[in-house]
Amino acid sequence: MATVVMKFGGTSVANVERIRNVARHVKREVDAGNRVAVVVSAMSGTTNQLVAWVREASMLHDAREYDAVVASGENITAGLLAIVLQSMGIPARSWQGWQIPVITDDAHGAARIVEIAGDKLRARLDGGEVAVVTGFQGLEPERNRLTTLGRGGSDTSAVALAIALKADICDIYTDVDGVYTTDPRIVPKARRLSKVSYEEMLEMASLGSKVLHARSVELAMVYKMRTRVLSSFVPPDQMPPVREGGNDDIGTTVCDEDEIVEQQIVSGIAYSKDEAKITLRKIADKPGIAAGIFGPLAEANVNVDMIVQNLASDGKHTDMTFTVLESELPRCLDVLKSAKAAIGYGEIVSSSDVVKVSVIGIGMRSHAGVAAQMFKALAAKGINILAITTSEIKISVLIDSAYSELAVRTLHSLYGLDNE
Amino acid sequence: MATVVMKFGGTSVANVERIRNVARHVKREVDAGNRVAVVVSAMSGTTNQLVAWVREASMLHDAREYDAVVASGENITAGLLAIVLQSMGIPARSWQGWQIPVITDDAHGAARIVEIAGDKLRARLDGGEVAVVTGFQGLEPERNRLTTLGRGGSDTSAVALAIALKADICDIYTDVDGVYTTDPRIVPKARRLSKVSYEEMLEMASLGSKVLHARSVELAMVYKMRTRVLSSFVPPDQMPPVREGGNDDIGTTVCDEDEIVEQQIVSGIAYSKDEAKITLRKIADKPGIAAGIFGPLAEANVNVDMIVQNLASDGKHTDMTFTVLESELPRCLDVLKSAKAAIGYGEIVSSSDVVKVSVIGIGMRSHAGVAAQMFKALAAKGINILAITTSEIKISVLIDSAYSELAVRTLHSLYGLDNE
Numbered sequence: 001m002a003t004v005v006m007k008f009g010g011t012s013v014a015n016v017e018r019i020r021n022v023a024r025h026v027k028r029e030v031d032a033g034n035r036v037a038v039v040v041s042a043m044s045g046t047t048n049q050l051v052a053w054v055r056e057a058s059m060l061h062d063a064r065e066y067d068a069v070v071a072s073g074e075n076i077t078a079g080l081l082a083i084v085l086q087s088m089g090i091p092a093r094s095w096q097g098w099q100i101p102v103i104t105d106d107a108h109g110a111a112r113i114v115e116i117a118g119d120k121l122r123a124r125l126d127g128g129e130v131a132v133v134t135g136f137q138g139l140e141p142e143r144n145r146l147t148t149l150g151r152g153g154s155d156t157s158a159v160a161l162a163i164a165l166k167a168d169i170c171d172i173y174t175d176v177d178g179v180y181t182t183d184p185r186i187v188p189k190a191r192r193l194s195k196v197s198y199e200e201m202l203e204m205a206s207l208g209s210k211v212l213h214a215r216s217v218e219l220a221m222v223y224k225m226r227t228r229v230l231s232s233f234v235p236p237d238q239m240p241p242v243r244e245g246g247n248d249d250i251g252t253t254v255c256d257e258d259e260i261v262e263q264q265i266v267s268g269i270a271y272s273k274d275e276a277k278i279t280l281r282k283i284a285d286k287p288g289i290a291a292g293i294f295g296p297l298a299e300a301n302v303n304v305d306m307i308v309q310n311l312a313s314d315g316k317h318t319d320m321t322f323t324v325l326e327s328e329l330p331r332c333l334d335v336l337k338s339a340k341a342a343i344g345y346g347e348i349v350s351s352s353d354v355v356k357v358s359v360i361g362i363g364m365r366s367h368a369g370v371a372a373q374m375f376k377a378l379a380a381k382g383i384n385i386l387a388i389t390t391s392e393i394k395i396s397v398l399i400d401s402a403y404s405e406l407a408v409r410t411l412h413s414l415y416g417l418d419n420e
Numbered sequence: 421m422a423t424v425v426m427k428f429g430g431t432s433v434a435n436v437e438r439i440r441n442v443a444r445h446v447k448r449e450v451d452a453g454n455r456v457a458v459v460v461s462a463m464s465g466t467t468n469q470l471v472a473w474v475r476e477a478s479m480l481h482d483a484r485e486y487d488a489v490v491a492s493g494e495n496i497t498a499g500l501l502a503i504v505l506q507s508m509g510i511p512a513r514s515w516q517g518w519q520i521p522v523i524t525d526d527a528h529g530a531a532r533i534v535e536i537a538g539d540k541l542r543a544r545l546d547g548g549e550v551a552v553v554t555g556f557q558g559l560e561p562e563r564n565r566l567t568t569l570g571r572g573g574s575d576t577s578a579v580a581l582a583i584a585l586k587a588d589i590c591d592i593y594t595d596v597d598g599v600y601t602t603d604p605r606i607v608p609k610a611r612r613l614s615k616v617s618y619e620e621m622l623e624m625a626s627l628g629s630k631v632l633h634a635r636s637v638e639l640a641m642v643y644k645m646r647t648r649v650l651s652s653f654v655p656p657d658q659m660p661p662v663r664e665g666g667n668d669d670i671g672t673t674v675c676d677e678d679e680i681v682e683q684q685i686v687s688g689i690a691y692s693k694d695e696a697k698i699t700l701r702k703i704a705d706k707p708g709i710a711a712g713i714f715g716p717l718a719e720a721n722v723n724v725d726m727i728v729q730n731l732a733s734d735g736k737h738t739d740m741t742f743t744v745l746e747s748e749l750p751r752c753l754d755v756l757k758s759a760k761a762a763i764g765y766g767e768i769v770s771s772s773d774v775v776k777v778s779v780i781g782i783g784m785r786s787h788a789g790v791a792a793q794m795f796k797a798l799a800a801k802g803i804n805i806l807a808i809t810t811s812e813i814k815i816s817v818l819i820d821s822a823y824s825e826l827a828v829r830t831l832h833s834l835y836g837l838d839n840e
Contacts, residue, residue, distance in 0.1 A: 016476040016477050019477065020477075050496065053436055053496070054499070054500065054503060056436040057436050057439065057500045057504045057507070058503050058504060058506065058507035060507065061503045061506070061507070062503060062513075064513070065499045065500075065502045065503045065506070065514055066499070068495060068499035068502075068514050068516065069496050069499035069500060069503075071495070072492040072493075072496050073492075075489065075491070075492045075495075076470065076473070076489050078488065079474070079485045079488035079489035080473055080474065080477045080485075080489060083474060083477040083478050083482060083489075084477045086478065086481070086482055086485070087477070087478035087480065093482075093484070094485055094488050098518070099564055099565075145519075
C-alpha cells in the first residue's frame with residue numbers, strides 16, 4: 001500500500017466532465033489500495049477572472065484582500081471533486097487551506113508554506129477517506145488571513161503535502177505526458193525524459209520550462225520527494241497504479257541523480273521569451289557604479305539576470321547591458337529614469353526582441369568543452385551571442401529572438417537529443 | 421454617531437462598477453461619522469452557477485460539500501468591496517464567515533445562526549475600519565466545516581450581525597426602494613409603506629413578497645432590530661446618512677407596531693404563484709387518516725400549507741385537498757404514491773394553476789368583518805375560493821391562477837390602499 005498525492009491543474013478540472021475524469025484517476029489509486037490525497041487548482045480561467053476583477057476594483061490593492069478573492073477558485077473545484085468521488089462510492093471530503101491548516105508566512109500573493117499539519121489528514125487517509133485539498137492557498141495564523149502562493153503555487157502545495165504525509169510519490173497531472181528534452185512544438189524530434197534529476201528540473205523550471213513550478217522542484221529537491229509529471233488526458237484505466245516506493249513506468253520522474261543510470265551530458269534545451277535587454281550608455285567607469293545601478297533595482301524588487309559590462313573605450317566611460325523579465329521592464333525603466341542623476345548615464349536603450357536559450361545537464365559537471373561546442377555551433381549558424389551566464393549544470397545565452405527556433409534545433413541536434 | 425449594518429444583494433454587486441456604487445453608499449455613512457459593517461451577497465448569477473455545477477457533479481450530494489462550494493461567491497464580493505473602499509481612502513477589511521466566526525448549527529444548506537462574536541468586530545469599527553462581511557455563510561464549529569444559510573440567507577446574516585453589533589439600524593439595500601402595499605407591476609397604484617410592523621412584514625415575506633427573507637424578519641422581530649428596505653440604485657449622495665437611533669425618512673422601515681401611528685386595518689396584499697393543489701379522492705372518513713397522509717409528507721420535509729377536508733358524501737369516503745409549494749410537488753407526489761397502500765385512496769389529482777392571495781394587516785386584530793368583506797368582493801367578481809387559511813393578522817385564499825391579478829386589484833381597492 002502506497003501513499004500518493006495527486007495534483008490536477010486548471011485544464012484538468014476545467015469543467016465537471018473533466019473533474020469526473022480526474023475522479024476516475026483517483027478511483028484507480030483507491031482501488032489499488034493506496035492512501036490518496038488530491039490537490040486541485042481552480043478551473044482554468046477562474047483565477048484569471050478573479051485577478052481581472054481585483055485589478056478592475058483597483059490597480060493598487062491590498063494583497064490580503066487580493067488573496068481572499070483569488071483563493072476562492074480552488075474551494076469550488078475541491079468541493080465538486082469530493083462530490084463526484086462520493087457519487088462513485090469513494091469516501092471523500094474537501095479541505096480548504098485554513099481547515100488543515102496549511103500554515104504560510106505573511107507574504108501575501110507569494111506566500112511560502114511554513115508547515116502543514118499532516119497528522120489529522122494522515123489519520124483520515126488511513127481510514128480510507130480521500131482528502132481533496134485546495135492547492136495554491138494557505139493561512140497566515142497571526143492575523144488569521146488567507147494567503148496564496150503565487151502563480152503555479154498548486155504544484156508547491158502538492159509537494160509540501162506529499163512531504164507532510166510522507167508520501168511515496170507526488171504525481172503532478174498536467175496536459176502534457178512528461179518533461180521533454182525541449183519544447184516539441186519547436187523540435188518535433190524532442191524526446192520525453194523518463195527520469196530527470198531535481199537539479200536539472202529546477203534549472204529547466206527556472207529557465208522557461210512551464211511543466212513544473214520552480215519552487216515546487218526546490219522543495220522536492222530539499223526533501224527528496226519523488227515527483228512525477230503525468231498527463232491527466234491518458235485514459236485513467238490505461239495507467240498503472242502507484243506501487244510502494246513510487247514507480248516510474250510512465251511520465252517523467254523527477255528524482256535523485258543517483259537513480260539515473262544512463263546520464264546524458266546534456267538533458268535538455270530550455271528557452272524563455274520573457275526577457276528584456278537594457279543598455280545604459282556612457283556610464284562612468286569607476287568603482288561603485290554597479291551598486292549605483294543595481295541597488296535601486298533590487299529595492300524595487302526587479303530581478304536582474306544576465307549582466308555584461310563593456311570595456312571602456314576612452315578609459316572613462318563604458319556601457320552596461322543587463323536583462324530583466326519582460327514583464328518587469330516598465331517598472332525597471334521607471335526606476336532607472338528616476339535614478340538617472342544619481343547613477344549618471346548618457347542614454348538608456350531597451351529591447352524585448354531577445355530570447356534566452358539554455359543547455360542543461362548534470363553531466364556538464366564532469367565534462368569540459370560543452371560551452372565551447374555550443375558557441376561554435378551557434379556561430380556556424382550566424383547567431384550572435386549578446387550575453388552569457390553559466391552555472392555548474394547549465395549554460396544560458398541571450399540571442400536575438402528571430403533566431404530562437406534555429407538555436408534550439410541546432411543545440412538539440414548538437415547534443416544528441418533528437419529522437420531517432 | 422450611529423452604528424449601521426448595510427446589506428447589499430446580488431444585483432447590487434453584480435459587477436465591479438456596481439460594487440463601486442455600493443462603496444459610495446458606504447462612504448456616505450463613513451463621512452457622517454458612523455460605524456459601518458457591510459454584508460454582501462455573491463454577484464448575481466454566481467450562486468446559481470455554483471449550484472448548477474454541484475448538481476452536474478451529482479444530484480445526490482453531500483450537503484457539507486455543497487456548502488463548501490456555494491459559499492465561495494460571497495468571498496469574492498467581500499474582497500472586491502474591501503479593495504474598492506481602500507482605493508477611496510476608507511480603511512476596510514473583508515471577513516469571511518469562519519473568520520469572525522459566524523457560528524451556526526450543522527443543518528448544512530439551511531443552517532441557523534447560533535452566535536456571532538461581535539466584540540472583535542465592534543472594536544475594529546470603533547477604530548474607524550469598515551467591516552465587509554460575507555453574507556449567507558457560517559461555520560459549524562464541531563467539524564470546522566463551512567455552512568450556508570439557504571436562499572435569502574444574506575438578509576439573515578445582516579440582521580444577526582446588526583444584533584451582535586447592537587446596531588442602530590440594519591439597512592437592506594435591494595433593487596426596489598421599499599415595501600409596497602402590493603406588487604406595483606400588478607397594481608400601478610400600489611403605495612410604498614414608510615413603516616411596517618415586524619409581524620406584518622413576516623406575513624408578507626412568508627406569503628410571497630420577495631423583498632425580505634422571512635427568517636431575517638423573524639430574527640429582527642425577536643430582537644426588535646429596526647430594519648430598513650432601501651434601493652441601492654438611488655444615487656448615494658441623494659440619501660441622508662443614518663442618525664443615532666435609526667431614521668425612517670426614506671425606504672420602508674420595519675419596526676415595532678407601537679411606532680406606527682396611523683395604522684391601517686389592512687397594510688398590504690401579497691400573492692404567491694409558487695403553489696400547487698393536491699386532492700386525494702375517496703379516502704376513508706375515519707380517525708387517523710390525516711396523520712396517515714401528512715406524517716409521511718412531514719418526514720420527507722414537504723411543507724403542507726392549506727388543508728380542506730370535504731364532508732363525506734356517503735358517510736364512509738371523503739376527499740382531502742391541500743396545498744404545497746409548487747417546487748415541492750414532484751417530491752410530494754412521489755411520497756404519496758409510494759404510501760398509497762398505507763393511506764388508501766382512490767386517485768390523486770394535482771394542479772399548479774392556483775395562486776394564494778393574502779390580505780395582511782395588524783389592524784385586523786381589532787377590526788371584525790375584514791374576511792367577510794373580502795369573500796363578498798371576490799364573489800362579486802366571480803372568483804371562486806378553493807381554500808382559506810387565516811391568522812390573527814392575515815387572511816389567505818387559494819384561487820384559480822387566471823384570476824390572480826383581478827383578485828389583487830380588487831382587494832387593493834377594497835381596503836383603500838390605492839394611491840390617490
